[in-house]
Amino acid sequence: MTDKHRGSRKGIRPLKFLQSILGAAFDVRVSRPHKEHFNISRMLREDDQHVCEVMDRLSPSVFAGLLTVNGVLTYANKAALDAIGARAEDVLGRPFDATPWWGFSDQGRQRLRDAIRAAGQGHTSRFDVLILDRNGRVRTMDFTLHPVYDDKGNVTYMVPSARDITERRQAERELRLTQFAVDHARGAMFQIDADGRVRYANRAACDMLGYAREDLTGRLLSDIDPTMTEGVWREHLHELKAQGSARLESLARRSDGGLIPIEVTATYIEYEGEPVSFSYVDDLTARRASEERIHYLTRFDGLTRLPNRTALHERLEQAIESAQLSNSPVALLIVGLDRLGLVNDALGHAGGDEVLRAIAERLSACAETPATVARIGGDEFAIMYTTDTQQDLHAEYWTQRILESVSEPLRINDQEICVTCSIGSAAYPFDGADSGELFKNATSALRRAKGRGRNMHLAYVSAAANRDPERLALELALRGALKHGEFSVHYQPRIDVDSGAPVGAEALLRWHHPHMGMISPARFIPVAEETGLIESIGEWVLRAACEQNRLWRESGLMPGRIGVNLSARQFRHADLALRVVQLLKETGLDPQHLELELTESMLMEDVDTAVATMTCLKNYGVSIAVDDFGTGYSGLSYLKRFPIDTLKIDQSFVREITSDPASAAIADAIIAMAQRLNLDVIAEGVETPEQCRLLRESGCRYMQGYLFARPVPTEDLTKLLRVGHVGRHL
Numbered sequence: 117m118t119d120k121h122r123g124s125r126k127g128i129r130p131l132k133f134l135q136s137i138l139g140a141a142f143d144v145r146v147s148r149p150h151k152e153h154f155n156i157s158r159m160l161r162e163d164d165q166h167v168c169e170v171m172d173r174l175s176p177s178v179f180a181g182l183l184t185v186n187g188v189l190t191y192a193n194k195a196a197l198d199a200i201g202a203r204a205e206d207v208l209g210r211p212f213d214a215t216p217w218w219g220f221s222d223q224g225r226q227r228l229r230d231a232i233r234a235a236g237q238g239h240t241s242r243f244d245v246l247i248l249d250r251n252g253r254v255r256t257m258d259f260t261l262h263p264v265y266d267d268k269g270n271v272t273y274m275v276p277s278a279r280d281i282t283e284r285r286q287a288e289r290e291l292r293l294t295q296f297a298v299d300h301a302r303g304a305m306f307q308i309d310a311d312g313r314v315r316y317a318n319r320a321a322c323d324m325l326g327y328a329r330e331d332l333t334g335r336l337l338s339d340i341d342p343t344m345t346e347g348v349w350r351e352h353l354h355e356l357k358a359q360g361s362a363r364l365e366s367l368a369r370r371s372d373g374g375l376i377p378i379e380v381t382a383t384y385i386e387y388e389g390e391p392v393s394f395s396y397v398d399d400l401t402a403r404r405a406s407e408e409r410i411h412y413l414t415r416f417d418g419l420t421r422l423p424n425r426t427a428l429h430e431r432l433e434q435a436i437e438s439a440q441l442s443n444s445p446v447a448l449l450i451v452g453l454d455r456l457g458l459v460n461d462a463l464g465h466a467g468g469d470e471v472l473r474a475i476a477e478r479l480s481a482c483a484e485t486p487a488t489v490a491r492i493g494g495d496e497f498a499i500m501y502t503t504d505t506q507q508d509l510h511a512e513y514w515t516q517r518i519l520e521s522v523s524e525p526l527r528i529n530d531q532e533i534c535v536t537c538s539i540g541s542a543a544y545p546f547d548g549a550d551s552g553e554l555f556k557n558a559t560s561a562l563r564r565a566k567g568r569g570r571n572m573h574l575a576y577v578s579a580a581a582n583r584d585p586e587r588l589a590l591e592l593a594l595r596g597a598l599k600h601g602e603f604s605v606h607y608q609p610r611i612d613v614d615s616g617a618p619v620g621a622e623a624l625l626r627w628h629h630p631h632m633g634m635i636s637p638a639r640f641i642p643v644a645e646e647t648g649l650i651e652s653i654g655e656w657v658l659r660a661a662c663e664q665n666r667l668w669r670e671s672g673l674m675p676g677r678i679g680v681n682l683s684a685r686q687f688r689h690a691d692l693a694l695r696v697v698q699l700l701k702e703t704g705l706d707p708q709h710l711e712l713e714l715t716e717s718m719l720m721e722d723v724d725t726a727v728a729t730m731t732c733l734k735n736y737g738v739s740i741a742v743d744d745f746g747t748g749y750s751g752l753s754y755l756k757r758f759p760i761d762t763l764k765i766d767q768s769f770v771r772e773i774t775s776d777p778a779s780a781a782i783a784d785a786i787i788a789m790a791q792r793l794n795l796d797v798i799a800e801g802v803e804t805p806e807q808c809r810l811l812r813e814s815g816c817r818y819m820q821g822y823l824f825a826r827p828v829p830t831e832d833l834t835k836l837l838r839v840g841h842v843g844r845h846l
Contacts, residue, residue, distance in 0.1 A: 179217075179257070183274040187212050187232040196278070201250030212276065220248040222735055228261075235263040235274045244281070252698035256282045304397040310390060312337040312349040324399055326371035341366050342375075356384040356393060368397070376401050417491040419469055420476035425498075428490035432500050432551040436544050439502065446544040449499040450558040451479065451518060454536045454570045455720065456495040463528055470528045471535060478521045482514075498558075515539050515573035523571070538565040539573035547576045567645065591643055593629055598649075598656060603627055605660045606827040609836060610676070610798055610820045613812055616841035620676035620711070622820065623661040624827045625653065650683045655699070657681075662703040662710060664830055669709070673837040677739055679711040684718050693732035700738075707737030711762065715743050719758060727757055734759045741798075745786060756793070763790045765816070767801025774806050784814045791815060 179196035183189055189212045197204060200216045207215045212232070218225045224245040231241035242260045249255050257278040264273040304321035306314060317332045325332065325340065337344045343366050344352070356362055361383045368378045377400040382393050415427040423431070435446045453475065460468040476489070479497055483489045487501035499518075522537040540562030548554035561576040568574070597603055607621040627635045644650040661678045668675045686692060700707050712733065719726045719742070730740050741762035765786050772779035783799070790797035799811045802821030811819060824842045836842065 178280075179276075179278040181212075181276045183212055183232070183261075183276060185236055185271055185274065187229075187274070189215060199247070199249050199255075199280075217247050218245075220254070220736075221246050228259075231261045232274065235261050236271055238263050238265075238271060244285075245278075248697065252694055252701070254282075254694070255280055256285045304399070306393075306395045306397060308337055308393040308395065310353065310392070312344070312346060314340070315392070321397065324370075324376075324397070325368060331371075340368055342369060343367060352382075353384075353391060353393060356382055357391065360384055365400070368399075377404060420473055420491045422476055422480070422497070423488060423490040425490065425492040428488060428492060428498055428500060429551045429555075431488050432554065435500065435502055436550065439544060444502060445546070446500065446502050446554075447541060448543070448554045448558045449515070449518070449539055449541045450492070450555075450562045451497040451499065451522075452538050452540075452562050452566065453495040453522075454538060454566070456535070457723075458720065459533060459535065461723075462533070463531065467528050471526060471533070474526055474528075475522060475535065475537075478524075479518065482518050482521050496562075515541070519571065519573065536571040538562055538570050540565055540576065541573065542576040564646070567642070587643070590635075590640060591647060593632065594627075594640055594643055594647070594649060597627055597629070598653060602629055603653070603656065604829065605657060605664070606829055607678070607833045608820050608827040609825050609833060609842070610679075610818055611824045611842055612817060613808060613819055614817060618676065618833075618836055618840075618842070619818060620678065621833060622679040622713070622827075623657060623681075625657050626827075645683065645685065648685065651685050651689075654681075654683050654686045655695075658696070659699055659703060662700060662705040665709050666703055666705045668834070668837065673834065675709075675833070675837055677709055677711040679713045679741055681713045681743065682718070684715075687714060687718050687726075687729070692729055693736070696733060696738060697736055700736075708739070711739040711741050713741045713743040713764070716745065723757065727759070730759050744800075760795065762796040762798060765797065765799045765811075767821070770799050770801045770807055770811070770821070771803075773810055774804070780810065783811065783816075787811075787814045787816050 178193075179199065180193045181189060181196060182191035189208055189210055192204065192207060196217070197207070202216060212218070213225050213228050218228055224247075227241075227243055227245065231243070234241050240260065240262050242258070245257050245259045247255050247257055258281045259276065259278045262275040262277070263271045264275055266272045299318050301318060302320055304324045305316075305318045306321055307316035309315045314333055314335050314337065317327075317329060319329075322329050322332055336346075337349055338346065352362075361381070363379065363381045365377065365379050367375045369375055379398045379400055380395050381398075382395040385392050385394060415424060415430075416422065417424045432446070432448065438444075439446050453471075456468060456471070459471050463471075472491070472495075476491060476497070479499065480489050483499055483501070487499055490498045490500070492498045518539060519537065522535060525532050525534050527533075540558045540560065542548055542554045542558035542561060544554055547557045557576040561574045565572050565574040604626045606624045606626050608624060609618040610620040610622070611617070612619045625637060625641075627637070627640055629635055641650070644653055658680050661680050665675055665678045682692075689695065696710075696712070697707075700710065714726075714730075734740060739761040740759065741764055742758070742760055743764050744766040745763045763786060765783055769779045769783045769786075773783055774780075787797050796818060797816055799807075799816050799819045800821065802808050802811065802819045802823045804823060807821075808819060808823055825836065828836075
């Protein structure tokens with residue numbers, strides 16, 4: 117941001133002081149008599165109580181304070197303190213840039229430092245800054261820093277003041293967005309006044325009629341619509357006022373004199389007492405000339421020329437009606453391409469379209485008559501077929517043939533790429549009584565296939581044919597586990613192998629059921645993901661780990677950073693960063709002692725959103741680690757965009773490092789890359805001294821695994837922290 121203005125070096129006199137800072141901007145009047153050239157320091161000394169009372173009576177949206185020439189805060193009014201939930205003794209006497217008002221943004225803090233330097237030279241600075249209030253909400257403040265002079269022209273104080281403009285900024289953004297949306301809408305829009313003149317026309321309206329906006333604005337409606345004479349317009353406006361809105365067909369004259377058929381949807385409004393018609397106008401030329409083409413477009417995908425979702429629903433309903441008569445099943449496969457976004461990023465959308473066309477051809481070749489292949493979404497296809505027996509509904513030869521065909525290499529723009537797919541299936545009458553239910557259940561099976569690693573097929577499992585009879589009981593127990601206090605957090609320490617000292621730990625969830633005993637995370641975490649319970653459970657783990665870390669530090673122990681795994685559902689929340697910030701404030705843990713562990717697959721779902729979320733967390737001081745690194749799909753071009761601190765080598769590479777040269781090479785490459793990028797690297801799953809030795813020779817210093825310690829309860833890690841080492845190191 118740039119400063120809105122900077123004042124001259126002319127000093128602010130005492131009488132003008134509160135009036136200019138507070139009176140003009142905030143409607144506060146200071147009328148106590150002071151001589152025009154009275155020394156400001158003397159005014160503050162003699163009228164200190166009066167000034168403070170005035171400033172403390174300001175609106176809750178107005179902040180004010182006082183700084184020394186060195187930028188140390190000596191006074192803050194009540195509104196400013198209340199906003200962040202601070203007491204005067206918490207902030208007074210501290211450098212202003214180290215107070216909580218400036219803790220949300222490094223950029224804002226740097227702007228303040230520049231402003232303090234400028235104020236020392238006699239310049240006023242003004243800019244917008246974001247703060248985080250006591251409730252964890254982001255607020256926009258209009259901040260000003262004034263220098264104050266004595267009679268000799270020396271800067272003796274600096275006066276910071278701020279005004280909460282959050283609502284105003286939001287209203288301005290919404291107004292600009294509305295204007296932008298209307299002006300850039302694809303449909304033609306007109307505003308016609310009571311005299312039948314065009315007051316406003318958006319870009320689409322100008323393009324439709326072939327006019328420049330300045331030529332169209334001010335024209336009589338009869339110049340555009342020959343049927344809308346002055347008398348007809350007044351009658352139409354009268355009817356429109358009575359009915360509120362109307363739809364009609366008419367003709368419009370283009371700038372070249374040609375007439376086009378149009379459909380007008382008009383709405384009557386009164387703005388500042390003046391009647392106005394707001395009209396949406398649709399050109400009917402193409403619609404009337406291309407009814408057959410329009411029908412085709414509503415039933416077929418323009419890119420692949422396959423039937424679309426609408427057509428598939430129709431055909432599926434027809435197939436179900438026939439199946440009811442013949443008592444035969446109908447199967448539906450939903451095929452979702454895995455990570456098509458990466459292809460679009462690498463080849464562009466044109467290359468991505470080529471991939472979709474090629475996959476459409478392959479799926480059509482796999483299908484057998486009378487199967488229907490359709491494209492139902494951006495990266496999703498569907499195959500519907502009928503069969504004589506239930507055994508053929510989810511036949512492996514069908515799905516395996518599709519998986520193998522899709523995964524064969526493609527050459528696009530002289531570049532060879534590989535794409536995989538996941539498949540979910542459902543069948544009538546066993547998994548749904550109509551097309552909508554079959555779609556829903558097949559899509560549910562597809563999500564499960566993607567969640568279990570992708571490039572596989574899973575069939576929908578109905579309640580009547582549930583293959584895991586304990587699944588329902590497990591889900592019911594899981595729903596009550598958090599409420600009944602059945603969860604606990606264990607910690608697996610991270611070890612510096614050079615010293616044997618613990619330098620951090622990973623928080624791991626454990627569930628001890630009163631009747632079923634200890635339940636493996638591999639068993640209940642997928643259930644938590646599918647049911648959405650993972651969000652509340654994940655937040656509980658994060659809070660427990662933060663509180664325990666704080667307790668360790670208060671007792672004099674140094675556990676290092678505690679890593680907490682985030683689920684995909686948690687990471688996708690738009691307000692994740694604010695949630696973490698609020699939780700850290702509530703638990704009293706310094707952000708630098710928390711590390712959030714994310715998987716590659718989570719980061720690659722939406723790279724831009726992931727970068728924005730991670731950057732916000734990093735700016736607040738939270739560390740970011742990429743878990744199971746090397747098993748996902750991220751390339752170096754993406755990795756360099758992510759603001760991360762640590763790479764964790766997946767245990768699958770560590771496990772085979774002594775027997776598989778490829779795994780050893782991958783581990784070496786990850787370690788070398790992390791060092792070049794100034795990242796920490798941690799090896800997971802270290803179980804033997806030989807694995808430890810090879811990793812250390814490659815430059816990996818930090819490790820965790822059974823060689824050093826298993827995941828242990830809080831009290832066991834406390835003992836280890838007091839000892840200070842594990843006794844096993846190179």
